[in-house]
Amino acid sequence: MNYSQNDENFPLTRFESMLKTNDILFFDSDEFENIIHHYLENGKIALAKRAIKLGLEQHPTSINLRLFQVEILVIENKFSEADDILDMLHDLEPHNEEIFIQKANVLSKQDEHEKAIDTLLVAIDMSSTPSDDADLYALVGMEYLFLDQFENAIIYFKKCLETDTTDYSALHNIVYCYDFLDKNEEAIEYLNEFLDSHPYCEVAWHQLGRQYFAIKEYTKANAAFDFAIISDDTFVGAYIEKGKVLEKLKHYEDAIENYKITLALDEPTSFALLRIGHCYEKLGKEDMALQFFRKTVEEDALLDKGWIAITKFFMKRLNYQKALHYINKAVNIDGENVLYWKLFATINKRLNFLEEAEQGYKRSLELGNYELETWLDRSDILTALGEYEAAIYNLIQAAEFYPENAEIEYRLGGLYFTTLQTEEGRFHLKNAVRLNLDYSFIISELFPKLNDRPMVKAIISESKKASN
Template sequence: MEEEFEFGFTEDPKFSVERYEEMIRNHDQYFFDAQAFENIIDYYIEKNDPAKALQVSEYARNQHPFATVFLVKQAQLLVVMNRPDEAFAALDKAAMLEASDADIYIIRGNLYESMERNAEALENYEKALDLAEETDEILLHMAYVHQNMGDYDTAITYLKLCLKQNMENQDALYELAFCYDVMDNQEESVQFYQQYIDNEPYSYAAWYNLGNAFTKLSLFEKAIDAYDYAILIKDSFASAYFNKGNALVNLEKYAEAIEVYRQTFEYEQPNADTYCAIGECYEKLEQMDEARSFYKKSVKMDAKLADAWFGIGVTLDFEERYFEALHFYKKALDLDIANADYWFAIADAEYKLGHLVEAEHAYEKVVELNPLDVDAWLDYSSIMYEQERLLDAIEVISEAIKNNPDAAELYYRMVAYLFAKGEYNEALNQLEMALAADPEKRYILFDYLPQLQENKVIIDIINRYTR
């Protein structure tokens, strides 16, 4: 006959686990009270062994058939193990035993949420709200569901309710920032975080999010102050250092930015993005060897970081090593084929190497991807002008003007091409439009055709606009 031992909750949880494992080894049958079983299940959950935890919950249910806690634990474990049907079944059994257990509706809500069955998820969370003592996590999940439905206004309402329940819910603070971001409503975001900080001045997450909101409003000085507070409260907050570095870059304070980026290494492993950002600062300071060395560290850590490959190309381009630069630009382009900046750099390098056909093709890609890039249109047309393809050059500038009707540079360039082609009347019409748009940029015309400075008709027209 099997001998039964009883182990109670007075036992040390570690002792309960040892006795449980001994029971399994001996194929024996010991009795544990409910608390001891809970401790054993939690031990295996912490050890990241859901299969063992599930096995314990089966034993627990056999010994305590009316304790809903083990059905709830089982459901949680089945969710983790991606067995939703069995999880639903366990929850249904739990609801029959104790319909007022909030966890039943929370887990069921989580399941429906993961299946994007939003109405059913919300229905379960609503039930849980009435039953649970602490509701901030439920409110947070209701916000997630509304985000999934694209209803960010309602999501914000629930996130604010969540924070009212628990001012320290970090997830809610970050989600709120995300919602304001999606709605492009940084002013309201700033207002919210400033009010929040009045009540919670030591919330590093609130200061950090305030910094991010100021950054998006291009108020970089204010952003830096906010990041400084976040760092003061939590000096190991690597993301705050990184974003402060970005704000300094926007203020063109590159040397200071490098120092701040380097501080992140004290609190987290160096990563490819930070190396790349430091490389970019050295590039702006025209310290190309340093820049290249950091870009190389970056691609060594993450070979898929296109910006770092591109950065290596920029440093070589600066040293007039165009052929080598092209190789790295193309590596960047392979990783991000629709990046207009990469195409522009390739076009420029090909041009400098005298590869006009390749340059023309690359400029064509630039203006296709970013038709608002006035410089690209000018360079693109310039290649044709140099080859005396005046009609093509005029056609390109016409297309450029259609996309950028307010860009005076394009009209001045059009005037130069029309004069070169001998279409004087149309050239004078375009000159009037150029001068109306921006008389200060008239030097563009003379850069291209210096002889026009002697042309009395042109000088008279210019004088009319510049007196």
């Protein structure tokens, strides 16, 4: 194999050739470091370990190769071994900041975040390079995030950004902390100060727009996103956010235009397609709305909002057969989505497919949708199907979540009287009228045959007299 000495990948190519042939070739320690770094960056841990082993055989006193060894041990959760090497390295080079950084990493991985912070602060004191300081400040900020100490995290992410004004991850983290603390006004103040000295920072404008959006200052948000786009006219996120603002301002045509720009700039996103569909629907352009809802589910079949939008589109137009067609498709793709099952139940109920509707409500409950309405709807369908015992059991379960609920009690009273369990019926019906007499119509609506039952009439009429 011929190698060009000018090829910057020459040592890597040479190293991999050596592994294939089992020849032992010499590399200087810098070359080993570059090779190891390449493998770690690409997640090739086994090859990185091989390079470290061979590197240490050729350069046993290399501190940097030992630090790479520590990095691997941390990845493998071998913290004790990593600590032993770091202690040895510290004895050799007590003022090497990289040793303290790795020591902090080991502590952090073991949830010793306070100790990790103290160790990083030592590294900062030793550092003489501003760019290194920025990285270290960011690491301290992250440790404070792990501790949920957001105020302290903000201090260090700000230090990071002051040292390196292009570190946008630090800017994002500052805003994240303000968001978590519900301090939108403080975030806005900080971002405006930052923009005074960095007026063409599209990321800051974008974040500022999002803050204004959060406090419903839509006109200011719109202006901020405009400046983000002026700073970078290919910034997809800014067009998306501007589209959302324009929707809030009811400027649907303009919103569509911004969403469509994102489709031209990048791969189409299901979010943009969905929003375009909603905008067209608001404009009364039903064919266009449907076209984009269909594109949404074609683009991302797992986006539940897409299937829900297209299903509800047909439900609003009372086209339940079409709505059922789409919700069936959705359920087949993701049978664990409770929102799908609720819609499945509702549509089948409207079509009077009671067995299927009951199945939908049952599945919704199994998936953790314990809303009162779900329990009641299932109970009413079981009652309509003549499945009285199942309806009673369903309501007893509901009563565990909603004790002393009149709507549940009326239904239980009616069901027990229907199944000739008179004492239970009397108990629940008395409970029901005590809780809320206004719901007594439930008996005549769901159990019309009980209207003339003397005991039922007596309980309701006595309660009416007492309330007058």
